Amino acid sequence: MNQQAATLYRPAKLPNLVRKKPDQGSKKTDSASGQGALGLAGAWAMGVGGMIGGGIFSTLGVVISVAGQWAWASFLLGGLIALATGHCMAALTVDGDRSGGIYRFLRMQGYDRAAHVSALVLLLGYTLTVAVYAYTFGSYLANVFNGPDWLPQAMxxxxxxxxxxxNLRGASDAAGVEIAIVVGKLVILAGLAVAGLWRFDAARLAVENPPGWFGAIVGAASVFMAYEGFELLSYDYDEMADRKTLIRRVMPLTIWTAIVVYIAIALAVPMLVDTSELIADGEVALAKAGQALMGMTGLLLVTAAAAMSTGSAINATLFSSARLAHEVAKEKELPSVFARENRFQSPYIGVLTLGGGAIVLTLLGGLTSLVTGASVVFLLVFGTVNVLAWREKVGNTLYAALGTVGAFIATALLLLHLANVI
Structure with a gap:
């Protein structure tokens, strides 16, 4: 199943844009029932796989280091912003009745300049995301081999x-394969969660120099990239059966799945491994928990789940972002070289450029800085979704307002935190 990428623009620029007449001809007029084969299970797997594809494996140690015992609340707050955004994303998709995400929505509303900026910023965000997944992939495998410090980046x-x-050979994911991967890793994560919650002791959540409840807000902003992925469903819209009904059902379902998993893991893993160790070895926090629970078997199971998840996420993100660049280039908003395809119909310039950028970031950036940078981008992405829905009065305006305020407050707090102001 092909996955595409969502886009972003800077909301502060919106009032100053010269709004062109919308392209009314770009709207679909065919039946809303849809003729696609992607049903609820397949769509759910795409959304959940996009979020949990690398999210919890990459971010648990980071959020505990920021939020301490409030790590679970960080995932809850981030999930509420994502839920509001999912509602707005689904409403915008149904209103336009075509796939394409924010880039397409902005073009249809006549905000061409904002759409151009959105593509550039989001491509940066997806490059950061690939680097996060690659670093996490390498960290989990290097942990098994107990290799030197440079091995995670190398792998x-x-x-x-x-x-x-x-990707250069035109590779793409099948819905059935994605369902199997999602179910497999959820079973492993559920096992960790049940084992940890069975021996729950609130005292084990405590950390040295606890940050207080405010840490939950900063933590939610710091690891917001864990919720990146559900927006890809707006690009599978044309392939959904009964698409107008399905996308409104599957958006909140996928996000609630991620919220429950993240909160359960955030509460359970400290019952298996001391929080100090989770912070020190944040790149492989879940592997430490698996090893504490089942020895080498647990370590290998969690490592396998992490490798499958992050590997699939790297593949899907490269696939999506390269095709976003291809689409934008065809509309003359990026250099025409990005519209070139090889004999496998792969936009090879986009794949090579984005992959090369991700390699540089993987070599230069540590996990915390990569996660934080990606979180800033996706907070702006989701804030932009909500602004557009609010401005165009699409969907529930209360959800759009709450999502907008939540996303941009979180962005401001995260930037202040990075500047050591708070």
Missing amino acids: GVVAIIVLAGL
Whole structure:
């Protein structure tokens, strides 16, 4: 199943844009029932796989280091913003009745300049995301081999190169394969959650120098990239059966699934491994929990789940972002070279450029900085979704307002935190 990418623009620029006449001819006029084969299970797997594809494996140690015992609340707050955004994303998609995400919505509303900026910023965000997944992939595998300090980055680079090569051959995911991967990793994560919650002791959540409840808000902003992924469903819209009904059902369902999993893991893993160790070894926090629970078997199971999840996420993100660049280039908003395809119909310039950028970031950036940078981008992405829905009065305006305020307050707090102001 092909997955595409969502886009972003800077909301502060919107009032100053010269709004062109909307392209009314770009709206679909065919039946809303849809003729696609993607049903609820397949769509749910795409959304959940996009979020949990690398999210919890990458971010647990980061959020505990920021939020301490309030890590679970960070995932809840981030999830509420994502829920509001999912409602707005589904409403905008149904209103336009075509796939394409924010870039397409902005074009249809006549905000061409904002659409151009959105594509550039989101491509940066997806490059950061690939780097996060690659670093996490390498960290989990290097942990098994107990290799030198440079091994995580090296293995992450190898993963990008291999998966970029697959993309150059026109590789894509099948819905059935994605369902199997999602179910497999959820079973492993559920096992960790049940084992940890069975021996729950609130005292084990405590950290040295606890940050207080305010840490939950900063933590939610710091690891917001864990909720990136559900927006890809707006690009599968044309392939959904009964698409107008399905997308409104599956958006909140996928986000609630991620919220429940994230909160359960945030509460359970500290019952298996001391929080100090989770913070020190944040890149492989879940592997430590698996090893504490089942020894080498647990370590290998969690490592396998992390490798499958992050590898699939790297592949899907490269696939999506390269095709976003291809689409934008065809509309003359990026250099025409990005519209070129090889004999496998792969937009190879986009794959090579984005993969190369991700390799550089993997080599230069640590996990915390990569996660934080991606979180800033996707907070702006989701804030923009809500602004557009609010401005165009599409969907529930209360959800749009709450999502807008939540996303931009979180962005401001995160930037202040990065500047050591708070």
